[in-house]
Amino acid sequence: MNGSKLTAAKYLGHKRLVQSGVLLLVGLIYVVGCYLLKFDTIQGALSIPKAFSWLAINFMPTHESMSYLPQILNKLFETVLMAIASVVVAAVIAIFFAILGSKVTGINKFMQILVRGIASFFRNIPLVAWAMILLFSFKQSNFTGFLALLLMTIGFLIRAFMEIIEDEAGEAMLALKATGASYFQVIFQAVIPQIIPSLISWILYMIENNVRDATLVGILTGTGIGFIFDLYYKSFRFDAAGITVLSIIVVVIILETLSNQIRKVIL
Amino acid sequence: MLEVKHLAKSYQKDKPALTDINFKIDPGNFVAIIGPSGAGKTTILRSLNQLIKDDAGEILLDGEDIRSANKSELRKLRRQIGMIFQNYNLVERLTVLENVLHGRLGYKSTLAGVMGRYTEDEKREALDLLDKVGLSEFALQRCSELSGGQKQRVGIARALIQHPKVILCDEPIASLDLASSQVVMKMLKDLIQELNIICIANLHQIDLAKEHADQIIGIRHGKMVFNDVADKLDQAAITELYGTAVEEKEPA
Numbered sequence A: 001m002n003g004s005k006l007t008a009a010k011y012l013g014h015k016r017l018v019q020s021g022v023l024l025l026v027g028l029i030y031v032v033g034c035y036l037l038k039f040d041t042i043q044g045a046l047s048i049p050k051a052f053s054w055l056a057i058n059f060m061p062t063h064e065s066m067s068y069l070p071q072i073l074n075k076l077f078e079t080v081l082m083a084i085a086s087v088v089v090a091a092v093i094a095i096f097f098a099i100l101g102s103k104v105t106g107i108n109k110f111m112q113i114l115v116r117g118i119a120s121f122f123r124n125i126p127l128v129a130w131a132m133i134l135l136f137s138f139k140q141s142n143f144t145g146f147l148a149l150l151l152m153t154i155g156f157l158i159r160a161f162m163e164i165i166e167d168e169a170g171e172a173m174l175a176l177k178a179t180g181a182s183y184f185q186v187i188f189q190a191v192i193p194q195i196i197p198s199l200i201s202w203i204l205y206m207i208e209n210n211v212r213d214a215t216l217v218g219i220l221t222g223t224g225i226g227f228i229f230d231l232y233y234k235s236f237r238f239d240a241a242g243i244t245v246l247s248i249i250v251v252v253i254i255l256e257t258l259s260n261q262i263r264k265v266i267l
Numbered sequence B: 001m002l003e004v005k006h007l008a009k010s011y012q013k014d015k016p017a018l019t020d021i022n023f024k025i026d027p028g029n030f031v032a033i034i035g036p037s038g039a040g041k042t043t044i045l046r047s048l049n050q051l052i053k054d055d056a057g058e059i060l061l062d063g064e065d066i067r068s069a070n071k072s073e074l075r076k077l078r079r080q081i082g083m084i085f086q087n088y089n090l091v092e093r094l095t096v097l098e099n100v101l102h103g104r105l106g107y108k109s110t111l112a113g114v115m116g117r118y119t120e121d122e123k124r125e126a127l128d129l130l131d132k133v134g135l136s137e138f139a140l141q142r143c144s145e146l147s148g149g150q151k152q153r154v155g156i157a158r159a160l161i162q163h164p165k166v167i168l169c170d171e172p173i174a175s176l177d178l179a180s181s182q183v184v185m186k187m188l189k190d191l192i193q194e195l196n197i198i199c200i201a202n203l204h205q206i207d208l209a210k211e212h213a214d215q216i217i218g219i220r221h222g223k224m225v226f227n228d229v230a231d232k233l234d235q236a237a238i239t240e241l242y243g244t245a246v247e248e249k250e251p252a
């Protein structure tokens, strides 16, 4: 009894030491980094208000910039659709792989390792890199953007779905297996119904995320809302660029509110 | 009759979880397996329906060895063995009725099971069983809306619709309050007698085991140290099973 208390105190002391050490190290890295990059922290901090007031003045939409709105909304709609399409297709593919690869539903160890590998490969290549790579084969087109989003989303969703299956479906699965149910019966009668709320929650999150990412990808692939933002920006129509950003923010907030409502209903 | 001979299992080399377990149970009997946590109770229960692959021995259900069954034979044997879990292990999103009907999956073609298509007879029986466990008005409610005691009764109905010869219960009342525990234990006991089936329950409440069980099996460090009628479990046997109180208590 006494011994375990002692080790607990020792453990906590050790933990504090590690935390202080990490803090110190981070501070040190920052100072050395600033020195090497010749970055003046105080100057940097002082320039923030100036930068924002420049933004506010130049990007502030005026009355005339409203005339850009129909074109912006049109492109925004295209972008939102692309985000949704990429997530829906990715989800269908990901659920299949997640079932093959999760620890509880997986067929064998080899498959589990393979699926984990594929997922982390797709996930860990940055979206921008995917878009650049795909540009070689598919040129500047909506399809390139769609594919880049699709591949990254597949990576994310396989990983997320596998974790959901492992956390939420294991117990019900075991019960059905014990009744003599076959593999496919267990998947369709226990695993899928059990994980659907979490699945939908992740799908909604990825749609929000992909609307933002699709903007970035659009700059590279020359499509959607990203393309016209880039166009306005490079032709110094900052007010139009401003209203583009504003519309993106509004749409993302609407989507977020909408998906929170959906979550409330399904969970 | 269920007969277990020389059952053994180790998860890691040289660390046996079970050694030489032997027992025999006649239909209509309620058997409690008791013992300290980590003794091997769950391992025994899950070996009986081969959710865990044990290492050696024989498990005979009416003379058929479940250990040497191939995949389709195992499926047929499993459907004769119901199982009830500490955490109920229901599909919480589905209705009470659907969860009860899951007990029929072992009897269905893969496609009918995947689609969740059940016969009228099966549905009628599910409703009758829900009536029996006192849940008829909850049939179309989601399981997530039920209390713990009600969920466990759904679990019982799911096991019964399998028409089992044996029901295995792994800590069936460990997550329930005292009142629900009594209801569930009494229900199990009555059903077992009525249907003349075997029930094996892992329990950690010795008093409940003595109150409800006909036969008690005591496990310690993977070995069977007690196997007799419930009345024979006296203080000396309990001390032998759990060791000195100090030794088994974990530091808080």
Ligand SMILES: Nc1ncnc2c1ncn2[C@@H]1O[C@H](COP(=O)(O)OP(=O)(O)O)[C@@H](O)[C@H]1O
Binding pocket: B011, B012, B017, B035, B036, B037, B038, B039, B040, B041, B042, B043, B044
């Ligand atoms: N999957 C597993 N892998 C390794 N060891 C296990 C596993 N399951 C159980 N054990 C070990 O086997 C022993 C018996 O466990 P268990 O049958 O769960 O005991 P009980 O149900 O009596 O608490 C314990 O020592 C436990 O740590």
Ligand SMILES: [Mg+2]
Binding pocket: B041, B042, B043, B202
């Ligand atoms: Mg256990």
